[in-house]
């Protein structure tokens with residue numbers, strides 16, 4: 001979505017990157033870390049009091065031990081975790097930002 005159109009204080013449509021225009025009386029912002037940018041497109045950024053910022057965390061994607069089917073495990077005191085990933089991988093990460 002590259003634009004949000006509105007009239008009379010109401011959303012009327014969204015415009016996609018290829019120029020397609022989709023009429024929409026309601027637009028749900030589910031853009032995760034990009035949600036602030038979408039609020040700006042809709043012209044509601046100034047009214048939105050919850051801030052969003054990017055945060056860098058180190059995560060390694062490694063091969064899981066053969067046959068690994070374990071749960072996600074986290075040590076919140078140390079701020080580390082690992083969990084299985086599709087394709088026999090394992091995500092090993094930290095929860096503290098840089």
Ligand SMILES: Cc1cc2nc3c(=O)[nH]c(=O)nc-3n(C[C@H](O)[C@H](O)[C@H](O)COP(=O)(O)OP(=O)(O)OC[C@H]3O[C@@H](n4cnc5c(N)ncnc54)[C@H](O)[C@@H]3O)c2cc1C
Pocket residue numbers: 001002030031032033034038059072083091
């Ligand atoms: C490495 C890693 C591991 C994780 N592991 C776990 C886990 O094990 N368990 C867990 O619960 N959570 C995990 N998370 C967190 C989880 O991924 C997020 O909490 C979740 O994806 C948030 O979902 P969301 O739908 O809010 O946002 P997102 O998944 O970020 O989705 C937002 C979507 O909006 C789209 N978008 C952005 N801007 C636009 C635009 N202008 N127009 C159209 N589309 C747009 C993006 O392309 C994206 O697809 C992990 C995150 C990371 C990075």
